[in-house]
Amino acid sequence: MKMTKIYEGAYQWIMYGRDPYKPDNIIDTNQYVVRTENRCLLIDPGGIELFAPMLAAVLHHAPVDEITDLFASHQDPDIISSLGLWGQALPHAKLHAAGLWEGFLRHFGCESIQYVPIPDAGGVINLGSVELQIVPAHYLHSSANFNIYDPQAKIFFSGDIGAALEGPGQPVFVENFDAHVEKMRFFHQRWMPSNQAKRVWIDRVRSLDVEILAPQHGRMFKGDDVKRFLDWFEALQVGIAV
Amino acid sequence: MPMSQNKSQFVAVASIAAELSAVMEVAKEISLAAANAKAIAFRAGEKARGFQPITDFINELAKETIELVNNINEHALKLYRLTVKEHRMSEACKRFEKVAVSASAAPYASSLTPSLQQARQRRTDCRRQFSRHVSELLTQLADVMHPARAARVIAANSRIEASQAGEYLQSLQAVAESVDNAAQIIHDKVHKCRSALSMINAVD
Numbered sequence: 001m002k003m004t005k006i007y008e009g010a011y012q013w014i015m016y017g018r019d020p021y022k023p024d025n026i027i028d029t030n031q032y033v034v035r036t037e038n039r040c041l042l043i044d045p046g047g048i049e050l051f052a053p054m055l056a057a058v059l060h061h062a063p064v065d066e067i068t069d070l071f072a073s074h075q076d077p078d079i080i081s082s083l084g085l086w087g088q089a090l091p092h093a094k095l096h097a098a099g100l101w102e103g104f105l106r107h108f109g110c111e112s113i114q115y116v117p118i119p120d121a122g123g124v125i126n127l128g129s130v131e132l133q134i135v136p137a138h139y140l141h142s143s144a145n146f147n148i149y150d151p152q153a154k155i156f157f158s159g160d161i162g163a164a165l166e167g168p169g170q171p172v173f174v175e176n177f178d179a180h181v182e183k184m185r186f187f188h189q190r191w192m193p194s195n196q197a198k199r200v201w202i203d204r205v206r207s208l209d210v211e212i213l214a215p216q217h218g219r220m221f222k223g224d225d226v227k228r229f230l231d232w233f234e235a236l237q238v239g240i241a242v
Numbered sequence: 243m244p245m246s247q248n249k250s251q252f253v254a255v256a257s258i259a260a261e262l263s264a265v266m267e268v269a270k271e272i273s274l275a276a277a278n279a280k281a282i283a284f285r286a287g288e289k290a291r292g293f294q295p296i297t298d299f300i301n302e303l304a305k306e307t308i309e310l311v312n313n314i315n316e317h318a319l320k321l322y323r324l325t326v327k328e329h330r331m332s333e334a335c336k337r338f339e340k341v342a343v344s345a346s347a348a349p350y351a352s353s354l355t356p357s358l359q360q361a362r363q364r365r366t367d368c369r370r371q372f373s374r375h376v377s378e379l380l381t382q383l384a385d386v387m388h389p390a391r392a393a394r395v396i397a398a399n400s401r402i403e404a405s406q407a408g409e410y411l412q413s414l415q416a417v418a419e420s421v422d423n424a425a426q427i428i429h430d431k432v433h434k435c436r437s438a439l440s441m442i443n444a445v446d
């Protein structure tokens with residue numbers, strides 16, 4: 001699995017993805033890790049198929065007993081169907097996920113991990129030396145959906161927002177925004193149901209200082225491409241299937 | 243128990259639950275037949291005096307079967323949960339072993355060892371518990387066979403008593419017949435459960 005360090009300061013942000021051994025018929029996903037001096041947060045750790053390569057990759061940066069927190073942006077299997085396996089590997093870890101999805105996510109197996117329900121308004125994940133903001137992104141696309149903002153690193157993990165569907169082995173950052181647009185259009189129009197939710201989310205993100213917008217599929221947006229993405233998304237009509 | 247065993251184990255445990263549910267229905271039918279027989283015997287009065295205590299006995303047998311099946315159902319549910327748990331443990335072990343190989347060069351590879359050992363231990367515990375529950379379930383299923391056998395004997399007696407019931411002969415014979423059929427069905431279904439369980443144990 002490819003590992004890309006996207007922030008290095010007193011702690012690190014690492015993006016994991018583009019697994020060359022991933023089965024062809026499952027969607028490619030990006031996983032993110034926030035590594036502090038003695039703790040580690042896995043953001044959208046992925047599906048069952050990805051568990052072994054993901055854990056193997058994380059072991060390059062942290063020992064098992066320092067992987068203390070998991071975050072699931074929503075309930076989809078590509079986000080967190082590996083939960084039962086993480087529970088066996090990290091019996092003392094916490095899972096931060098929507099309170100609304102708790103009864104659903106427990107179907108993946110959640111006996112030993114502590115479920116920390118996130119209220120609709122969001123909250124924080126405190127990793128000791130760093131505090132991350134949990135930002136509501138409901139209905140984009142899931143009905144209880146959250147993003148993560150790190151004001152210090154200026155990284156905004158956007159879940160499925162900003163996602164693109166493209167072939168394997170693509171670069172991790174958008175290089176030509178105009179060329180990238182077509183890889184995102186259908187995904188956003190079909191998966192995102194609400195123009196109102198979209199406008200609220202865009203206003204929220206515009207109020208933040210974001211250097212990197214990091215989605216769960218496809219490429220990350222950096223610098224001016226963050227603003228370009230927000231403008232493009234604002235003009236896009238979503239919820240096209242009705 | 244090898245990993246490939248999981249699938250047939252799930253099927254076997256699910257089929258036991260289905261058979262038990264059918265046994266329960268049949269036992270309820272017997273109970274109904276007993277109530278019906280009691281009403282007929284009451285109407286027949288003196289002519290069916292020998293039949294009256296038999297109806298109570300049939301009812302008792304049906305109750306006993308229902309109670310036994312309820313207990314067995316609880317056991318079967320535990321067996322199913324253990325199957326799910328064992329499957330999860332086996333999956334975890336398989337994936338952890340994969341990680342141990344692919345991350346062998348990673349600086350923190352050895353930190354996975356306690357988790358792997360724990361998962362293996364839990365898998366072993368699950369298998370042990372599973373075997374114990376299967377043995378207990380086999381004994382309980384054997385217990386259900388007893389009232390079913392007794393019901394067949396009672397059905398035979400019922401036929402004799404029915405023959406002296408004059409115009410109620412046909413109705414009471416029909417009761418005896420339905421008890422006999424029901425007992426046979428219970429016997430067959432319980433036998434199927436035992437075979438399914440024995441197969442799991444044989445592969446184990």
